[in-house]
Amino acid sequence: MSAEREDGASAALFAPPVKRSVTIAGHQTAISLEPIFWEALRAAAVREGLPVNALIARIDVARMAADDPPNLASAIRCWLFRDNMRP
Numbered sequence: 001m002s003a004e005r006e007d008g009a010s011a012a013l014f015a016p017p018v019k020r021s022v023t024i025a026g027h028q029t030a031i032s033l034e035p036i037f038w039e040a041l042r043a044a045a046v047r048e049g050l051p052v053n054a055l056i057a058r059i060d061v062a063r064m065a066a067d068d069p070p071n072l073a074s075a076i077r078c079w080l081f082r083d084n085m086r087p
Contacts, residue, residue, distance in 0.1 A: 012036070017073075024057045031056070031073050040080045 017032040033041070045055040056076065063075035070078070 022053050022056050024053065024060055029072070031076070033073055033076060037077055037080060040084070041076065044080060044083055 013036060015035045017034050018038060019030050019032045020038070021028050021030050023029075041052055041055065045052045048055055050058070056072075059076055059079045060072060062079070063069050063072065069075070
């Protein structure tokens with residue numbers, strides 16, 4: 001259980017990044033994301049009916065189509081933010 005701070009935020013909200021290995025297009029890659037983003041990614045994968053690796057691969061394809069592609073961790077965070085902004 002995480003400690004509640006005076007401002008109401010959970011200490012877990014500000015946990016440091018966790019590095020995980022994922023397979024994208026047959027290649028292993030490591031991604032560092034804060035735990036809250038890993039949780040959001042798992043929830044989004046469930047909503048999309050995909051394994052987490054498949055959702056990451058989909059985000060990666062969209063990222064690479066950008067004029068100036070960000071790193072994969074940034075692309076995942078941006079995708080999750082936009083996904084959670086949908087009505």
